[in-house]
Amino acid sequence: MEPSRALQLNREELLRAYRQMRTIREFEERVHTEFSSGAIPGFVHLYAGEEAVAVGVCMHLTERDCIASTHRGHGHCIAKGCDVKGMMAEIFGRADGLCGGKGGSMHIADVAKGMLGANGIVGGGAPLACGAALAAKTLKTGGVAVAFGGDGASNQGTTAESMNLATVWKLPVIFVLEDNGYAESTASSWSIGGDAVKRAEGFGMPGVRVDGHDFFAVYEAMHDPIARARAGEGPSFLHVKVNRYYGHFEGDAQTYRAPGEVQRLRAEMDCIERFRKRVTEAKVLEEKDLAAIDREVLELIEESVRAAKAAAYPPPPALLSDVYVSYP
Amino acid sequence: MEPSRALQLNREELLRAYRQMRTIREFEERVHTEFSSGAIPGFVHLYAGEEAVAVGVCMHLTERDCIASTHRGHGHCIAKGCDVKGMMAEIFGRADGLCGGKGGSMHIADVAKGMLGANGIVGGGAPLACGAALAAKTLKTGGVAVAFGGDGASNQGTTAESMNLATVWKLPVIFVLEDNGYAESTASSWSIGGDAVKRAEGFGMPGVRVDGHDFFAVYEAMHDPIARARAGEGPSFLHVKVNRYYGHFEGDAQTYRAPGEVQRLRAEMDCIERFRKRVTEAKVLEEKDLAAIDREVLELIEESVRAAKAAAYPPPPALLSDVYVSYP
Amino acid sequence: MSKKSFRQAVNEALRQEMERDPTVVLMGEDVGGGMGAPGEDDAWGGPLGVTKGLMSQFGRERVLDTPITESAFIGAAAGAALRGLRPVAELMFVDFMGVCFDQIFNQAAKFRYMFGGTAKTPLVIRTMYGAGFRAASQHSQCLYPIFTHVPGLKVVIPSSPYEAKGLLIQAIRDDDPVIFFEHKVMYDDEEDVPDDPYTIPFGEARFVREGEDVTIVAIGRMVQMASKAADALAKEGISCTVLDPRTTSPLDLQSILESVQETGRLVIVDEANPRCNIATDISAQVVEQAFESLKAPIRMVCPPHTPVPFSPALEDAFIPSPEKIAAVVRSVMASPTRQAAA
Amino acid sequence: MSKKSFRQAVNEALRQEMERDPTVVLMGEDVGGGMGAPGEDDAWGGPLGVTKGLMSQFGRERVLDTPITESAFIGAAAGAALRGLRPVAELMFVDFMGVCFDQIFNQAAKFRYMFGGTAKTPLVIRTMYGAGFRAASQHSQCLYPIFTHVPGLKVVIPSSPYEAKGLLIQAIRDDDPVIFFEHKVMYDDEEDVPDDPYTIPFGEARFVREGEDVTIVAIGRMVQMASKAADALAKEGISCTVLDPRTTSPLDLQSILESVQETGRLVIVDEANPRCNIATDISAQVVEQAFESLKAPIRMVCPPHTPVPFSPALEDAFIPSPEKIAAVVRSVMASPTRQAAA
Numbered sequence A, B: 001m002e003p004s005r006a007l008q009l010n011r012e013e014l015l016r017a018y019r020q021m022r023t024i025r026e027f028e029e030r031v032h033t034e035f036s037s038g039a040i041p042g043f044v045h046l047y048a049g050e051e052a053v054a055v056g057v058c059m060h061l062t063e064r065d066c067i068a069s070t071h072r073g074h075g076h077c078i079a080k081g082c083d084v085k086g087m088m089a090e091i092f093g094r095a096d097g098l099c100g101g102k103g104g105s106m107h108i109a110d111v112a113k114g115m116l117g118a119n120g121i122v123g124g125g126a127p128l129a130c131g132a133a134l135a136a137k138t139l140k141t142g143g144v145a146v147a148f149g150g151d152g153a154s155n156q157g158t159t160a161e162s163m164n165l166a167t168v169w170k171l172p173v174i175f176v177l178e179d180n181g182y183a184e185s186t187a188s189s190w191s192i193g194g195d196a197v198k199r200a201e202g203f204g205m206p207g208v209r210v211d212g213h214d215f216f217a218v219y220e221a222m223h224d225p226i227a228r229a230r231a232g233e234g235p236s237f238l239h240v241k242v243n244r245y246y247g248h249f250e251g252d253a254q255t256y257r258a259p260g261e262v263q264r265l266r267a268e269m270d271c272i273e274r275f276r277k278r279v280t281e282a283k284v285l286e287e288k289d290l291a292a293i294d295r296e297v298l299e300l301i302e303e304s305v306r307a308a309k310a311a312a313y314p315p316p317p318a319l320l321s322d323v324y325v326s327y328p
Numbered sequence C, D: 001m002s003k004k005s006f007r008q009a010v011n012e013a014l015r016q017e018m019e020r021d022p023t024v025v026l027m028g029e030d031v032g033g034g035m036g037a038p039g040e041d042d043a044w045g046g047p048l049g050v051t052k053g054l055m056s057q058f059g060r061e062r063v064l065d066t067p068i069t070e071s072a073f074i075g076a077a078a079g080a081a082l083r084g085l086r087p088v089a090e091l092m093f094v095d096f097m098g099v100c101f102d103q104i105f106n107q108a109a110k111f112r113y114m115f116g117g118t119a120k121t122p123l124v125i126r127t128m129y130g131a132g133f134r135a136a137s138q139h140s141q142c143l144y145p146i147f148t149h150v151p152g153l154k155v156v157i158p159s160s161p162y163e164a165k166g167l168l169i170q171a172i173r174d175d176d177p178v179i180f181f182e183h184k185v186m187y188d189d190e191e192d193v194p195d196d197p198y199t200i201p202f203g204e205a206r207f208v209r210e211g212e213d214v215t216i217v218a219i220g221r222m223v224q225m226a227s228k229a230a231d232a233l234a235k236e237g238i239s240c241t242v243l244d245p246r247t248t249s250p251l252d253l254q255s256i257l258e259s260v261q262e263t264g265r266l267v268i269v270d271e272a273n274p275r276c277n278i279a280t281d282i283s284a285q286v287v288e289q290a291f292e293s294l295k296a297p298i299r300m301v302c303p304p305h306t307p308v309p310f311s312p313a314l315e316d317a318f319i320p321s322p323e324k325i326a327a328v329v330r331s332v333m334a335s336p337t338r339q340a341a342a
């Protein structure tokens, strides 16, 4: 497939896409290191390796559009425009984190930006995306919503229910199944009985399978779903095949993977390398453009970590605030 | 389709099938009358019109096999061999009801007979059927399980999850979607986004559509699924199109139906009339055989109601018993 | 002002709020009814006709029938609330919470906290509860203690038509997720209800009657039962305060404490199963804060630790009755009176 | 007898019961691990390694990995329990109850009652609970009050490795549905645990220590906190009984009452959110039945009515600590003492 529309992206857009993918990658690599050193508490699930999915999808979105994310949400957050420093501070549990330190990695959100939250509950996001789509439809904002979910999440009842509801209500939703091969240690080839695209068709929407290592393929595959959603014609489905570079969560020994699996993936399938190769070979971007971005991103991440570490923890009264808007 | 295997049923089997359908019909017609007169309390959902489904399916089953039923469960109970007097007494809330009067219409069960309960929760039964199938598989009883569920239930997440689990675990389960056109007042053509058979295929199992007014068609359609289940090859799906003669529950004014809809159904689509016609025209049974059964069934129902009305309510201490096997 | 049933009061509250605010939408199974069916639209208005007529008035864009997928549509209501709507979702029977509780307690209830105060979720979930309908174990539960346990939710349990209208309007205007409990045997109860919209604030208990000897706190339908008990007791010379908290979260503990300080005796009537319910909750808080005022043990009148039985004989025995309440109040009056702290 | 961690105690209980009874099967997400994957089988044993090794020993027919579909597999466990198996299902974190609660509270818990005593459901659901892991709002809750509220369920909350092994074996042999709570920060706790199988009966509280001044009832991990508080208080001359109910349903109220009759003072420590929790439950029952024995108000030590915050600073403040418990005990000791009934 020659992704014609993707190559119609202009220089600025391509730079933006690259910058986002690179930002996600550096963010995750750094969080990995910081977690190993003990600086980050809790459960952390890294998105490295899957950058082309979040970015390829979110390139189609603006702030009137919403996404519902997952426990592996950092990439979606960055692609949807969340403040990177706020995210890092959040993961470090600091007062100036995006959620004041109360949410942590699994609950980063910026509702005003259309990022409805990472989610600690597998399958928890799909109904919320339907709701955002309903709001957009009812309020006639022209917005659409994207529900990200993993291969594990694809089997949850909430996912099936949401797909049906989206069809029945003709909601402007796109369901993006990020099939990274595993749910925890369980292979998606085992846990998904049958075929995800057929399921989507069974729920009344068009579905396609796409290579998630290829930004251009993802971007291209989103074109029709977005057009369909914006035209009020209802939901669509994408089954994106991709891989994760790290364990299920930080600390996972990953003995369920084949020996050398990740090295091979990094060497052969890396979405950022592919993007680089594609745009430089096509001569739409130059190595030096990309290198400049690399440097800026590294600085941003460095500064984010530095600031997060220096930031204060939330003050004790924060424990009790923000439970309700009002509570006599 | 000429349902060859169904006509291979012997005389005794055909008489049994007819007796069961007739018993269900008379049971439901009588419960309808008794409810109208105020003798029966609570929520009652009648199965009249759908008899060929329960009976066509359950003719394949023995006591080692299980079914999980729904709020509209009387037909399944009778087809699975529950004691009719015990059922009637249960619906009247009497001490000698099948559940001691504690369950009522929506919770009739006879686990020893493989009837795992009607169910007040739409979609509640499918996981239980998977469990019964797992027990049969693990204990190597050769048993299979059937999950009955309505068109409404077919959209519930529990149904989707159970279908996937059955495929992944290769369980001997058959999912029978009883599509009677409505969930409460909502048309199944509206609420099922997409196509139920395609969904089943998407969940990795064969599915067929069958006319639920035709006992022989249902019986025939169950043949392969049962064989597949007993051979350890996994689950199957049946989408049975049928109709109900009464309202969603007793008391439903049914203004959502077309004028004359039920009269037409009774006149043209009745499963018992069709059965009668088929077996008498094929000369495998005679009118007088059927008439004799009609009489016996009427007597049985009459006696059930008489006995139920005469029976005692449960004694006060019954309120507190049967919560646990043991509770210090 | 005119006589209205509980059903009418709820319907009117919904209608008036939908007229006032175009962002209020309704959703639920057959809240309109007849979707895709050949007969009437707006054919149901819910199983007991509570929302009848709203689909006709507001159209299908604002009265949304749903497939039977509670997780999807209640989650959708929560998502829509984050993004500018004020959805009123119907969870037909609260007994069905088990198929969608995650969207309520982990999503809607926690957004504001998890997101550090940057979001609000103005969502109302209307739901039927309670025994007495011969609806058996899976259609008769109260379960409001479970919702009360969850930080981030508000829990409203109106005890009469007047209360229902004012509290529901308040719920819809409230910016937090509210679970609104309607007792299924109370829909035909009638009383004078103002025609115009009005609100009743959350967290302000209602003094149903004032007495000197005992404070009876009763929840939802139990307010009626307690009032009947108080009538009977009055004839015996026992004078009761009957207090209706209206909302269990927030709870107007202050009013309860003040009343107990006057009467020195407390009986709590709760139709929910007895373990970890509202009765234990209130009792424990009162003991912690007003132990010195208590002249006698706090007693609770609740059903037993059993599912709700189907058989009418058993179900009647399950539900706290005026007779049982009165008997417990008498026993409290008969307790040896304690002295004040030394 | 040898030193074992909480994790090892649970693992050993499962292993020994599976060896003894071929109808015991395990199921859950990655309880073995590696299904369909190119690397090792038995790759996980759950996220914290608790069931590690069991798939290797018992094979995939008895250690069943599942897709992430809690309603389906927990409902399947319930259905299988009706038909001759004794499933031990893992609900990884109790916070996930919201996606499968119906199968637990409306199905498994009610079968026996709804079916008039004709069925039994020998099902165990193991689940992780509790704060302190920096796991944030959706992976840190207690929620056992919700399960305790439900008739038909038994609720077990072991407070140490020894307790875990004996109570889990009891749970597996029990004929009713049991929810078995494991505190995620306790898995590395160690103590002497017998190598042979043994059972600890449900509904019999454990006297962790006996004292004269105050009874402290503590749940699960809070037993440790209460014991530390009691150590500190002992140095100040305040002598505490620490009581571990072990099971909240059934609850050994008798032992609590007997202790309160001796000490006259009660403090209850519960890690669950404060409304309608175990602390209120016990307090209310004690007040109803032993009001005369109380010399001072019953006090509860619980977290605030908030979700569990992520930030370590806030999470530490959320959890009841030995210091907080000790402070509350001191305040109870300082209350003016009440006289016996007149």
Ligand SMILES: Cc1ncc(C[n+]2csc(CCOP(=O)(O)OP(=O)(O)O)c2C)c(N)n1
Residues within 6 Å of the ligand: A045, A070, A071, A072, A120, A121, A122, A123, A149, A150, A151, A152, A153, A154, A180, A182, A183, A184, A248, D029, D068, D070, D092, D096, D099
């Ligand atoms: C309802 C629920 N069940 C289980 C979990 C535990 N859990 C967290 S992530 C995960 C695996 C999810 O797999 P997938 O959807 O493929 O996403 P991935 O981690 O691969 O991105 C599981 C089982 C959970 N958080 N929520």
Ligand SMILES: Cc1ncc(C[n+]2csc(CCOP(=O)(O)OP(=O)(O)O)c2C)c(N)n1
Residues within 6 Å of the ligand: B045, B071, B072, B120, B121, B122, B123, B149, B150, B151, B152, B153, B154, B180, B182, B183, B184, B248, C029, C068, C070, C092, C096, C099
């Ligand atoms: C989880 C749940 N949601 C809603 C209901 C209320 N309810 C009972 S039956 C029913 C309609 C079911 O429709 P269908 O599955 O088609 O079965 P039918 O009544 O047509 O036999 C509904 C909505 C319920 N009992 N459980």
Ligand SMILES: [Mg+2]
Residues within 6 Å of the ligand: A150, A151, A152, A178, A179, A180, A181, A182, A183, A184
């Ligand atoms: Mg995955």
Ligand SMILES: [Mg+2]
Residues within 6 Å of the ligand: B150, B151, B152, B178, B179, B180, B181, B182, B183, B184, B188
């Ligand atoms: Mg139907």
